[in-house]
Each structure stands twice: as structure tokens, then as C-alpha cells.
Amino acid sequence: MKKFKTESKKLLDLMINSIYTNKEIFLRELISNASDAVDKLYFKSLTDTDVKLSKDELAIHVSFDKDARTVTVSDSGIGMTKDELEKNLGTIAHSGSLEFKTENDKAQGDDVDIIGQFGVGFYSAFMVAKEVRVVSRAFGSDEAWAWVSDGVEGYTIEEAERTTNGTDIILTLKDDTDEEKYDTYLSEWGLKSLIKKYSNYVRYPITMDCDKTREKPKPEDAGDDYKPEFEHYTECETINSMVPIWKRSKSDVTDEEYNEFYKSNFHDFADPARTIKVHAEGALTYDALLFIPSRAPFDLYSKDYKKGLALYSSNVLIMDKCEELLPDCFNFVRGVVDSADLQLNISRETLQHNSQLRAIANKLEKKIKSELEKMRDNHRDDYEKFFEQFGRGLKFGIYQSYGMQKGLLGDLLLFYSAKQQKMVTFEEYTAAMPTDQKAIYYAAGDSTDRLAKLPVVNSVLDRGYDVLLCTQDVDEFTFQTMQTWGEGESAKELKNVASGDLGLETEDEKKAAEDATKENEGLFGAMKEALGDSVTKVAVSTKLATAEAAPACITAEGPVSLEMEKILSQM
Numbered sequence: 001m002k003k004f005k006t007e008s009k010k011l012l013d014l015m016i017n018s019i020y021t022n023k024e025i026f027l028r029e030l031i032s033n034a035s036d037a038v039d040k041l042y043f044k045s046l047t048d049t050d051v052k053l054s055k056d057e058l059a060i061h062v063s064f065d066k067d068a069r070t071v072t073v074s075d076s077g078i079g080m081t082k083d084e085l086e087k088n089l090g091t092i093a094h095s096g097s098l099e100f101k102t103e104n105d106k107a108q109g110d111d112v113d114i115i116g117q118f119g120v121g122f123y124s125a126f127m128v129a130k131e132v133r134v135v136s137r138a139f140g141s142d143e144a145w146a147w148v149s150d151g152v153e154g155y156t157i158e159e160a161e162r163t164t165n166g167t168d169i170i171l172t173l174k175d176d177t178d179e180e181k182y183d184t185y186l187s188e189w190g191l192k193s194l195i196k197k198y199s200n201y202v203r204y205p206i207t208m209d210c211d212k213t214r215e216k217p218k219p220e221d222a223g224d225d226y227k228p229e230f231e232h233y234t235e236c237e238t239i240n241s242m243v244p245i246w247k248r249s250k251s252d253v254t255d256e257e258y259n260e261f262y263k264s265n266f267h268d269f270a271d272p273a274r275t276i277k278v279h280a281e282g283a284l285t286y287d288a289l290l291f292i293p294s295r296a297p298f299d300l301y302s303k304d305y306k307k308g309l310a311l312y313s314s315n316v317l318i319m320d321k322c323e324e325l326l327p328d329c330f331n332f333v334r335g336v337v338d339s340a341d342l343q344l345n346i347s348r349e350t351l352q353h354n355s356q357l358r359a360i361a362n363k364l365e366k367k368i369k370s371e372l373e374k375m376r377d378n379h380r381d382d383y384e385k386f387f388e389q390f391g392r393g394l395k396f397g398i399y400q401s402y403g404m405q406k407g408l409l410g411d412l413l414l415f416y417s418a419k420q421q422k423m424v425t426f427e428e429y430t431a432a433m434p435t436d437q438k439a440i441y442y443a444a445g446d447s448t449d450r451l452a453k454l455p456v457v458n459s460v461l462d463r464g465y466d467v468l469l470c471t472q473d474v475d476e477f478t479f480q481t482m483q484t485w486g487e488g489e490s491a492k493e494l495k496n497v498a499s500g501d502l503g504l505e506t507e508d509e510k511k512a513a514e515d516a517t518k519e520n521e522g523l524f525g526a527m528k529e530a531l532g533d534s535v536t537k538v539a540v541s542t543k544l545a546t547a548e549a550a551p552a553c554i555t556a557e558g559p560v561s562l563e564m565e566k567i568l569s570q571m
């Protein structure tokens, strides 16, 4: 037996116990290696005319034996010679694949998509296996060799049998820990679901012999009381779907296909409201496929909701939900980002450089916004439905970012216009403003009907100015955070009709009110006394100048309106 070098032993221990947080990825790593091995042979066939190869020989086969407790990953790839077994598997952190990539960098182009680079993935097998046996026959060689190790002390290499080129990785699973998991690895559905989860888009078919039942043929002489009989048989099935839908050009994919992909991957019953496809090339090449759901998931506004996009690198799933790819305000967007350019860390669970992610996130943010704007401008009904579901989150985004997101999100907001009796944007509100109107007016309360009857609202309407009627708890907070809408010179102040001085009165009206307050000093004094601490002041107001039916109103002074006070005291 050859012993692992001491450094290797330490590293191996570290590997098995701490690099990966999730044992099940061992299958992903072995399949990725198999895919690399097949890729290398395919590459050889492109450059070496002696290599005759038909594409359908290129495959990866996964099988298991419940009694022997083995899981086997076989490939018809390039295989390894005795020397290569020693070099690639006997030395931890030696990546034959990285070597291959560097040697063939110029030549390989788009046809090869090698995944390996760190030379550690293989050893993840020892997280679940007490013994790993690798039987390999190199392409063009007539001998096969087996590399066998328990992952602790060392390995042996012995002669073996294999009729064609390729490699079998045979894991004998540990029998001690984590029983449930082990049942998963030793079952058809368990392996299938791991293949679908991590390796669905590996570009070669990953096959399994699947258990099936079928009806036996009806015998000729079957009588009237014949009951159909069933039999078991196995059939070799391809488990992965191979070409990822996000890598196919948009014109090749039907809406139906996108919708099905969305529903089966993101567990929604309804079709998405919009599908966004992005293909970027340049400093960072990536594909993204994003979906705007048609309705909010039930937990969207709860603490437990996790935003994020699935992240793939070279067709292999790295992360289910990569948070950095989505701003909070667009947390409802679902989808996938795939880039071969990302620099992964050794466990492939995180990325080396967040700046790459940030660059993608910025692009996606712009893309999502422009898609929403398109919907707002061209399909208003759709947009209003969208806004009903997700508008609250957009408003909250402004509040939560202390107004930093105003530019991004302000254009996307809709509020109910008292004058036009429909949802309008700030843009539409200001476009319809009379020239003498200085500010944008809004009122907050629990229903638009009630708000529409408020004297203060009507007195602003009577001056010919529109009022936005806001009924969501977050509205007023959003307005207060925004303070203004618009850029530079044309920026308009956002004013709550219920609080303080609206500055709408003429000098004459103002003077008349002051005079009236003075004249009735005695009356107001008595009223203040009777109301006690409930009010700070009783005075004649100009606010109701045109609202004949309303003799009085309650107004809050200072930044917190009566509505907000109500919400704050509920929290």
C-alpha cells in the first residue's frame, strides 16, 4: 500500500470534515469529474483524427446496490492510466483537469466546458464512503487499473478488468452515521433527485436503470374474468435535461416551456407575469433567466422569506439562493444566473470575488426595472395587478433604504388619484398639475372612500389640485422618506393634507383667519380648557376655506400625522 503524504493526510481530513457543509454534493463532484472526463475525450476527437467517436457513446451512468451498499458513477470518458491514477488521485489538490485546461486553453474554445480546477472534489466521496474503488481504462490503452482507498491511510493500485475506456467510481457507503441520508443514496428516487438538483444541466446524458412496471400481454385464451397482470422491468433512462433552458436562445423556447420551467422549479401553480432573459458577454459572460411571479408567495412579507437567485457555474448548481444577486426591493423575483467566469472558492459553495456578483446584480436590477416600466407603460392592467401584489415591497424599499432607492423605485409606484379616480404614477400626477400648483398632495387613511370624504381633501380638490389617497400602512412612511419627487428645479414637495400648514391660502384668507382667531379668543380659550390635554391649540384654519360642509377638523403639527401615530402605536 502507498501511504498518503503527511500533508495530504491532514488536508484529506480537513476536506472530509470541513470544506463542505453538505454531504450530498459528493454526487455532484463525481458527476462533474465524469463530465470532465467525457469532455476531454470529446475534445480529443475534435483535434485528433485518429479518435473516432460517436456522440451517443458519451454518457455517464449512475447505479446502486442496496445490499452491497454501493453507489457507482461510471463514464465512457478518457479514463486514467496507472500513472494518472497515482498522480491525480494519490495527490490531493492535484487537478489533472486544471492541467488539461491550461494546456489546451487556446484550442478548446466553446466546445469544452471543464468544471474541475482545485483537485479536491473527488475526495468529497469520503464524506459518505468508507471505501472508494476507482476502476479506469485510459483511452487507447488495453489495460485497466483499480485505485482503492479508505481515505485514511493511503491507497493501493492493482490490475483490473474493464472492456472499454472510461472510469467507474464505486463507493461503499459508511454504515454508521446519518441513516436517512444513506437510504436516499441507496434509492432510485434519492439519486434521481440529487442528479436533478445538482447536475440537471451537465451536457452529457446521465442515465440510470429505472424500475418500471407494465401490464403483461393478455393471453390468447384469456376468459371474461381475466384480470390484468403486471411485471417489473428495468429501463435505462436519462435523468438530466442537459441543455439548460437559459442557455437556449429566446426564439427557440416557447412561452409554455418557460412557464413550465418556472412552475416546476419555483413551486408556483400560476404562470409567471413576466419572463426576462438576459445574455451578457464581455468582461463577465453570463446568462440569466428571471421571472416576475404573478402573485406574491404567502410568506413574502414574513421574516422567513429568503430572496435570491439560483447560481450555476458551467451548468452545475453552486447555490440555491444567492442573495447578493437581488436587491431587497426586488426580492420577489425568481430565477437563475449561470456564468462560467465566476471564481469559485474551493468548496464551490461561495464565490471568491463578490465584485463579480455585484456587477451582475447591478445589471439585473436595471433589467428588472426596465421590464417593469415596459409593463407599466404598455400593459397597464397587468402592471396594476403586479402592483397590487408587490407594490408594498417597492414602497418599503424606499423607506428601508432611507430614500436611497427613490430614484430606482419612485417611478414604479402607483397611488390612487382622487381627481382621476384611478391609479396614477408621480409622473402622471405632476403632468396633470395646474401651473400654479407647487406640491404633490396626499392623504393617508384606511379606505379611499373615507379619505375622499375628508373636508381637508375636498378643500384641496376644490382648488383644482389632485390628492393621492393612500391606504397602505407603509405609504406615509414612504412619502416622508421621499420628501420630494422629481429632479432639481422641477422637484416637488410631497405634502400630507392632514398635517400642518399647506400654504394654499391667499394673504387675505390668512389675515382673515388670524383676525377671527383674535376676535374669538374667549371662545377658543374656553374650548381649549374643556378639551384639556387632548389638544395643543384651537384656532381658525384656512384649510377648510372651501369646504362649506365642514365646520372643523383635527390637524397634527410636527412630523407625525394622526394616521402614522395610529400605526406606530399598533407596532
Ligand code: ADP
Binding pocket: 029, 033, 034, 037, 075, 077, 078, 079, 080, 088, 089, 094, 095, 096, 097, 098, 115, 116, 117, 118, 119, 120, 121, 122, 123, 167
Ligand atoms: P478537479 O475536478 O477539481 O480537478 P478532483 O479532485 O475532483 O479535482 O479530481 C482530481 C483529478 O482526478 C481530476 O482533475 C482528473 O484529472 C482526475 N479524475 C477524477 N475523476 C475522473 C474520471 N472519472 N475520469 C478521468 N479522470 C478523473
Ligand code: MG
Binding pocket: 029, 032, 033, 115, 116, 117, 119, 120, 121, 122
Ligand atoms: Mg472535480
